[in-house]
Amino acid sequence: MSAAAALPQIGCADAPVLRERGQREVFCGLTGIVWLHRKIQDAFFLVVGSRTCAHLLQSAAGVMIFAEPRFATAIIDERDLAGLADCNAELDRVVTRLLERRPDIRMLFLVGSCPSEVIKLDLSRAAQRLSQRFLPQVRVLNYSGSGIETTFTQGEDACLASLVPEMPAEPGAARSLLVVGALAEVVEDQFLRIFAALGVGPVRFLPSRRAAELPAVGPGTRFLLAQPFLGDTARALEARGATRIAAPFPLGVEGTTAWLTAAAEVWGTPPARIAEATSSAATRASAAVGRIRERLAGKSIFFFPDSQLEVPLARFLSRELGMRLTEVGTPYLHRQHLAEELALLPEGTMLSEGQHVDRQLDRCRALRPDITVCGLGLANPLEAEGLTTKWSIELVFTPIQGYDQAADLAELFARPLLRRAKLAV
Amino acid sequence: MQLALWTYEGPPHIGAMRVATAMDGVHYVLHAPQGDTYADLLFTMIERRAKRPPVTYTTFQARDLGGDTANLFRESVLDAYERFRPQAMLVGASCTAELIQDDPGGLAKTLGLPIPVVPLELPAYQRKENWGASETFYQLVRACAGPHVPKPGTVRAKGATPRCNILGPTALGFRHRDDVPEVERLLAALGIETHVIAPMGATPADLATLGEADFNVVLYPEVAGQAAAWLRRSFGQPCTTVVPIGVGATRDFVQEVAKLAGVPATTAEGALRLPWYSRSVDSTYLTGKRVFIFGDATHAIAAARVAQEEMGFNVVGLGSYSREFGREIRAAAALHGVEPLITDDYLEVEAQIASLQPELVLGTQMERHVAKRLGIPCTVISAPVHVQDFPARHSPQMGIEGANVLFDTWVHPLMMGLEEHLLGMFREDFEFNDGVQPSHLGHGSKKDLGAPSQSGREAAPAAQPMPVPAAETPHSAAGALSLSWGHDAEKELKKIPFFVRGKARRNTERFAQERGIGTITIETLYDAKAHFSR
DSSP, rough: HHHHHOOOOSSSSSEEEEOSSSSSOOGGGGGGGHHHHHSSTTTEEEEEEEEHHHHHHHHHHHOOOSSSSEEEEEEHHHHHHHHHHHHHHHHHHHHHHHHHOTTOEEEEEEEEEEHHTTTTOOOOHHHHHHHHHHHTEEEEEEEETTTOOOOOTTHHHHHHHHHHSSBBOSSSOOOOEESSSSHHHHHHHHHHHHEEEEEEOEEEEESSSGGGGOOOOOTEEEEEEEHHOOOOHHHHHTTTTTEEEEOSSSBBBHHHHHHHHHHHTTOOOOHHHHHHHHHHHHHHHHHHHHHHHHHHHHHEEEESSSSSSSHHHHHHHHTTTOEEEEEEESSOOTTTTTTTHHSSSSSTTTTEEEEEEEHHHHHHHHHHHEEEEOOOOHHHHHHHOOOOEEEEEHHHHHHOOOOGGGGHHHHHHHHHOOOOOOOOO | OEESOOOOOOOOOHHHHHHHHSSSSSEEEEEEEEEEEEGHIIIISOOOOOOOEEEEEOOOOOHHHSOHHHHHHHHHHHHHHHHHOOOOOEEOOOHHHHHHTTHHHHHHHTTTSSOOEEEEEOTTTTTOOHHHHHHHHHHHHHHHHHGOOOOOOOOOOOOSEEEEEEOOOOOTTTTTTHHHHHHHHHHHHHOOOOOOOOHHHHHOOHHHTTSSSEEEESOOOOHHHHHHHHHHHHOOOBBBOOBBSSSHHHHHHHHHHHOOOOOOOOOOTOOHHHHHHHHHHGGGGGGTTTEEEEEEHHHHHHHIIIIIIIIIIEEEEEEOOOGGGGHHHHHHHHHHSSSSEEEHHHHHHHHHHHHOOOOOEEHHHHHHHHHHTTTTEEEEEEESGGGSSSSSSSSBBBBBHHHHHHHHHHHTOOOOOOOHHHHHOOOOOOOTTTSOOOOGGGGOOTTTEEEEEEEEOOOOOOSSSSSOSSSSHHHHHHTTTTTTHHHHHHHHHHTTTTHHHHHHHHHHHHHHTTOOOOOHHHOHHHHHHHHHOO
C-alpha cells in the first residue's frame, strides 16, 4: 500500500492494487432484477433458485406494492434435488403456469442462482426448449445472477450479454452507435438530443425499453459503454463485429464531455461542432457542480466495493469536487474498460479489489473519512459509530449520467453531510 | 419446484440469524456464497439496527468451489472467534452450502474452541424461517441450560415472589419490541417478576439460568414452543398457552398466568379503549364487514377472534402459512365456520381472496400486493412485513395498548361511515366516487377528479405499472362463459357500493347459473339480492 504512494506517476494506470480475500459484503447479481424489470417493461425474470433467492428479491423490492410483479422465483425443493430430469419437467410446468397467468409477457429470463449452478441445472438448454415451445409470443433467455459468479451490477452485464445473440444483424456495414447499459429514460433522451447535434447516429440503446425492439448489431456498430461493469456484454458485442469506443464514463461534466467526444471523433465531427453541441450544457452543469463544490472540497471519502462504479465516481469527486480520496474499493477492476478512468485518478490513490470486510472496516475506522460510500449492511452501523455514509446502491438507481445530472450526482454526496450538520438532536 | 411470486418466510438460516441478532454474546458463522450477506440488510435497514448482525459469512465464490471450501469455513470460524470473542457460537450452512456438504458442525468441533459451539442442522430445501428460529433457539437453550438440569425427581423450591421467563421475541419479529413491555406490565400488575427475556436481549449466560424461573410465558409459539416444551420436560416448568392479542385473549392470558403463579387475577384496564370505541355508535357500520385473515398462525388466530368478537366483523376466510400449526388453524377456522387455508403459496391465497371478495383483508406485506390488485382495503397483522411496520412509536399488538392499536389500524383503511352512506346514495359526484380512495386516505386519483367515473370499473386505487389483465378474476371469467350481463343490469350493478359490488356480481352470477339463466337482467340482480340477503 505504501508502495503505491511512493511511485511517482501521473494517474493510476499502473498503480498497484490491494487484492484481498475474505468475507465480501456485497449483493449477488440477482439484485440487478430490481432495476432491470423496470427498464425492460415487457420482460419477466424467473429466478431458478432457493427460498434464499426469493427472499433476497422481495426484501430488496418488496417495499413497493405490486399489483403485478415482474419477477418471481422457481424454488427448488427436495424432490428436484433427487434427479435432474425431473427438474426440467418441473421448470416447464412452472413456466407454463406463469405464462398462463401473465399473457402480456414477451420475454422471459431464466435467471441462474448459486443452487442451480451448483447442481448444474442446464438453464440454457431449458431456455432453448421453452423458446421453441412459446415462440413467437414469448422468447425465453437465460443468464446467471448467482453470487458465486456475479457481484451486484454484474447481473446486468450477464443479462445484457444474453440479449446480444438475440439482436438482429445489421444489414450491410452501415455505421450506427449503440449505447450499452441501462440508463434512466430522461438520460437516454438527453443523450439522443446531444448526439443529434453532434451528427452522430443512428443511436440505439441496449437494453431497449421493450423486449421486441432490440437494436441491430453488425460490423458497422460502434458502441459506447455507459456503465463500467459490462465486460461480458462488450465481449459478446465484439464477437458480433461491433467495435468499442474507448472513453471514460459519462459521470460529471468532464466524463460526459470525454464520452460524447469519443463518439463524435469516430463520426469525424469537427472540434468546433463538438464544442458548439456540448458547451452550453457543459457550462450550465459546471456552474451547478461548482455550487456544490464548496461543500465537498477538501473532504475525504472512502469507497467500499459494491458496483464497479467506484473508480469513475472517485475520479469525478476528486477532479470536479476537490474531494480527497482515501481508499477506492471495487469488487472487480476491469483494467481495459477503466484505462481512461485510471489515468485521470490522482496519483497515489489507494485502489483495492475484492474484500475482507472486517479488515477494510478497520482501515476505514482508522482513517475516519468524512464520507464513507458503502452498502446498506454497513451504512447504519457506521453512522452509529459517528461516520457519515452514503449508501452506494442509490447510485445505481438514480439518474446520474450526463451533464444535467452532474450536480444531482454531486448532491447525493453532499446531502449526508448537510443532513449531519442540520440535525440538532 | 414451486412458483413463488412472493415467499411468506425466508430460508431457515434467516431464522437462526434472528435469534443470534436478538441475543448478546452469540456469534454465528454461516457457510454461504457471496451475496447471502443481503440478510444483514433485514436487520440494519428493515429493523434499523445500529449494529452489524453478529454473523460471519464465508462468502465463497465459484473459484473456491474447486478448492478447499471446508478450510475456508475453518478459517472463518477461527477469525470470528478471535475478533468477536463470543460466549457461544452457532455454526451452520445456507442453502447453497448445504449442497456442497462441508459439515460445518463437525469442522467447528475439530477446532476445539473454549466456548460452546452449537451446530445447526437447518434443511433449507424443506424448512423455513420460523422453523429455523425455533430450532436455533431450542438448540441454544439446550446447550446453555442443559448442564443445569436437575436430577429427575427433584422438587423445585418456590421463591417468595413468583418468577417467569418471557420466551419468543426475536430480531425482525413483528412488533416484538413493543409486545414485551406490554406483557411485562400485565405480569407486574400480578406481582410476577420477569426472570429472563429470551432470545431478545439475553446472553448465553442468561439462558443457563432459565431453569430458575417458576414458569414460562410463550409469546410466540412459532419461535419458542419447542424450547418451552423442553424446559417443561427438563425443569418441570409449565408454560402459557394463550397469546394475549386482543381484549378477550389478554383477559384469558391474565387468568392463565395468575393460575400458574398462584396469585389472584387482576388487570388494570383503565387505558383500555377498544371495547368502548367498538360499542360507540360510530362503529355500528363495521357490523358484518366481511374480512379475510392470513398470517402466521399466532397472529391469524388471534385476529380472527378480535375481528369476530371485538370488532363485530364477519370472518369469511382464515388461513396461515405456518404449516407446523395446521391443527390450531383448522380448529380456529371451524370455530368461525370457514374453510381453513393452510398454504405458503401466494397464488393460492390470492385466488382465495379473489373468490371471497372480502371488504377488508388482514394479512401480511404479501396480502397488500393482492389487495392492491383487487382494490380491497388492507391492514398488516403479521410478518412478513417491511420497514414501515417497524415504527418508531410504541405500537404493540399484545395487551391493553395492543388492543387499542388493533382498533385504530384495522378501521383506518375502511371508508368512513358518512362517506360510505353518501357514496351509496349519490354515485356521480365528481370528487367523491368509486374510482377514488376513501377521502381520509388523502390522495384520490387526479384523473378521476373532474370527470365522473363513467366506466364504473372495480375500484383500483393506485396507478398500475403495466397493462394488467382485466380486473375480472379467474373465477368470474370462468363463470362468464355462458353468462352475459344485460346492459341495464350492468348499470344497476354499478349502483351497488363498490366494496360489496364484487360479492354482488359473484352472487348474482351464481344465482343465474344455478337457475340456468343466460342473460342477467335487473330482475335477476334483485332476485339474487333477495335470495342471498345477508
